[in-house]
Amino acid sequence: MARMKFLCDAERCIECNGCVTACKNEHEVPWGVNRRRVVTLNDGLPGEKSISVACMHCSDAPCMAVCPVDCFYKTSEGVVLHDKDLCIGCGYCFYACPFGAPQFPQDGAFGMRGKMDKCTFCAGGPEADNSPEEFKKYGRNRLSEGKLPACAEMCSTKALLGGDADVVADIYRNRVLKRGKGAEVWGWGTAYGKPEKGATPPAGAKS
Amino acid sequence: MQVGMRQWLCAGLAALAFVFTMPAFAADASSGQDQAARQQSQPGNNAPVWRDVRSGDNKYQTTQVRGVESSVLMQPEGETWRQVRNNLVTIYGGWLLVAIMAIIGGFYYWKGPIKLHEKPTGRQLLRFGSWDRMVHWGAAISFILLSVTGTIILFGKHIVLPVVGFTLFSWLATLSKYIHNFVGPVFAFCVVLMFVTFVKDNFPKAHDLKWLAKFGGLVSGEHVPSGRFNAGEKVWFWLGVTLLGLVVSVTGFILNFPNFEQGRELMQIANVIHAISAVLFLTMGLSHIYLGTVGVEGAYDAMRTGYVDETWAKEHHEYWYRDAVAQQKSGGGATNPAAASSMKEGWKQ
Ligand code: HEM
Ligand code: SF4
Ligand code: SF4
Numbered sequence: 001m002a003r004m005k006f007l008c009d010a011e012r013c014i015e016c017n018g019c020v021t022a023c024k025n026e027h028e029v030p031w032g033v034n035r036r037r038v039v040t041l042n043d044g045l046p047g048e049k050s051i052s053v054a055c056m057h058c059s060d061a062p063c064m065a066v067c068p069v070d071c072f073y074k075t076s077e078g079v080v081l082h083d084k085d086l087c088i089g090c091g092y093c094f095y096a097c098p099f100g101a102p103q104f105p106q107d108g109a110f111g112m113r114g115k116m117d118k119c120t121f122c123a124g125g126p127e128a129d130n131s132p133e134e135f136k137k138y139g140r141n142r143l144s145e146g147k148l149p150a151c152a153e154m155c156s157t158k159a160l161l162g163g164d165a166d167v168v169a170d171i172y173r174n175r176v177l178k179r180g181k182g183a184e185v186w187g188w189g190t191a192y193g194k195p196e197k198g199a200t201p202p203a204g205a206k207s
Numbered sequence: 208m209q210v211g212m213r214q215w216l217c218a219g220l221a222a223l224a225f226v227f228t229m230p231a232f233a234a235d236a237s238s239g240q241d242q243a244a245r246q247q248s249q250p251g252n253n254a255p256v257w258r259d260v261r262s263g264d265n266k267y268q269t270t271q272v273r274g275v276e277s278s279v280l281m282q283p284e285g286e287t288w289r290q291v292r293n294n295l296v297t298i299y300g301g302w303l304l305v306a307i308m309a310i311i312g313g314f315y316y317w318k319g320p321i322k323l324h325e326k327p328t329g330r331q332l333l334r335f336g337s338w339d340r341m342v343h344w345g346a347a348i349s350f351i352l353l354s355v356t357g358t359i360i361l362f363g364k365h366i367v368l369p370v371v372g373f374t375l376f377s378w379l380a381t382l383s384k385y386i387h388n389f390v391g392p393v394f395a396f397c398v399v400l401m402f403v404t405f406v407k408d409n410f411p412k413a414h415d416l417k418w419l420a421k422f423g424g425l426v427s428g429e430h431v432p433s434g435r436f437n438a439g440e441k442v443w444f445w446l447g448v449t450l451l452g453l454v455v456s457v458t459g460f461i462l463n464f465p466n467f468e469q470g471r472e473l474m475q476i477a478n479v480i481h482a483i484s485a486v487l488f489l490t491m492g493l494s495h496i497y498l499g500t501v502g503v504e505g506a507y508d509a510m511r512t513g514y515v516d517e518t519w520a521k522e523h524h525e526y527w528y529r530d531a532v533a534q535q536k537s538g539g540g541a542t543n544p545a546a547a548s549s550m551k552e553g554w555k556q
Contacts, residue, residue, distance in 0.1 A: 015270060047253070
């Protein structure tokens with residue numbers, strides 16, 4: 001089975017924030033929560049680079065490891081999902097995540113952050129595929145419809161790639177060969193550098 | 208990670224030594240210029256950019272998304288925190304708690320409770336007035352609530368979840384988190400009251416050294432005189448209530464109010480210090496609770512009713528006993544509320 005991964009090509013990203021907008025629109029993410037963001041390095045200087053980042057769906061995911069209620073699970077395609085019914089909003093996943101992916105809807109005085117929200121690789125959550133409950137909590141489940149993540153599909157320069165890791169890596173390799181520079185696959189070492197862990201897909205919700 | 212780990216442990220130790228400072232990871236503010244220069248000399252070499260991604264301190268690093276550190280692309284310290292919390296804190300902390308419970312259980316099995324040697328006189332002495340007891344029970348009840356709920360947050364995943372299942376455990380953890388986060392500030396307030404109320408009888412005296420050298424006769428059964436509080440209680444007062452109470456409260460407040468948008472590194476360090484001091488606090492607290500309840504006959508009644516028998520006072524806190532009796536005599540019964548009510552109590556029996 002395919003292993004899903006994101007790859008952002010810093011040589012191509014033009015900081016248009018199309019992916020951010022596509023994500024917010026697709027999933028009707030609440031105000032204040034952004035599952036994806038674009039970060040620009042050396043903004044306004046020669047050599048400026050931009051990178052779009054969201055949950056990378058790590059192979060040995062730190063968020064999964066620290067969650068005190070163990071509410072994360074990994075699909076057979078390597079997508080890291082979580083169960084909002086179990087989440088207690090402690091923020092530990094946010095402290096552990098290398099990419100700052102977990103988000104919280106509330107301001108958090110007395111630790112009242114609300115349920116954590118993050119990129120699902122457009123794969124929904126533990127509820128039945130494409131059910132209204134799933135949409136309300138996690139947004140659209142495009143993967144179950146055979147579609148790839150909306151952000152990558154929408155990317156105007158095809159800087160952001162999301163899908164089967166082998167295909168994504170092949171595309172990138174070809175690009176690097178043709179242009180002869182920009183070979184750094186940003187974030188892959190951190191996200192996928194360790195052996196896969198926790199890929200035991202539960203059939204439905206954890207309960 | 209390699210850089211992180213050592214600095215991290217140092218940071219933890221430093222803070223436990225009461226120095227609460229943030230280790231600032233080297234900021235590389237000039238790397239924007241670095242890359243500009245590199246573009247001239249070696250077009251296509253992006254190394255300075257990738258260094259920025261890791262350090263996250265570049266002032267030219269921007270994003271349109273608002274949020275805590277949203278312009279930081281990557282924070283490798285998260286992985287270090289995970290290792291420290293999940294391994295060092297959870298495993299060693301967990302075994303430390305198991306060990307202290309085994310030691311206390313073993314001691315109880317071996318020695319049993321410490322009983323009075325002589326008959327109670329029936330005459331009562333006031334040991335803790337109503338203010339003393341109110342402050343103590345405020346601190347004690349909030350301490351127990353925080354200990355139970357904190358333990359569930361830290362160890363529950365390994366010991367409770369497998370037994371009760373995901374749904375029930377999530378409930379329990381939610382409840383624990385609410386209790387912990389709202390009782391925490393109450394406890395912090397009680398720590399201040401505890402300090403103010405009991406500090407006057409906790410200053411170290413010369414005879415405390417003798418008490419410590421003989422470990423209070425806890426093992427030998429020998430009588431070692433002490434003031435109102437013995438050296439063991441003074442250690443608990445200074446290292447436990449005061450020092451650990453303060454450390455746990457300060458770090459707890461940092462964790463409790465993420466609405467001030469503290470960075471993740473501060474949260475990680477606060478969490479590790481909080482959890483380590485909480486485990487140490489619990490270790491001392493369990494010993495204190497044991498000695499205050501089943502371990503020493505009559506100790507619990509002292510804190511419940513406020514009164515102790517004169518025999519108890521003589522056998523456990525001889526210097527205090529002498530002072531209290533002398534004061535009672537010189538002060539005259541009626542003007543001294545302690546003496547007045549103790550006479551009443553004594554008469555009742
Ligand atoms: C008797 C004193 C206390 C004990 C034994 C204790 C214990 C603990 C433990 C074991 C944890 C879990 C750490 C982890 O999972 O890594 C924790 C977390 C926490 N503690 Fe405490 N704690 C105490 C006092 C306090 C106080 C005074 C405050 C606040 C003023 C506080 C606020 C917090 C917060 C905010 C968390 C994070 C948990 C969350 O928000 O979900 N604690 N504590
Ligand atoms: S990127 Fe963050 S949230 Fe996503 S799997 Fe990795 S650690 Fe978890
Ligand atoms: S915020 Fe929710 S998902 Fe994240 S670690 Fe806490 S309980 Fe788990």
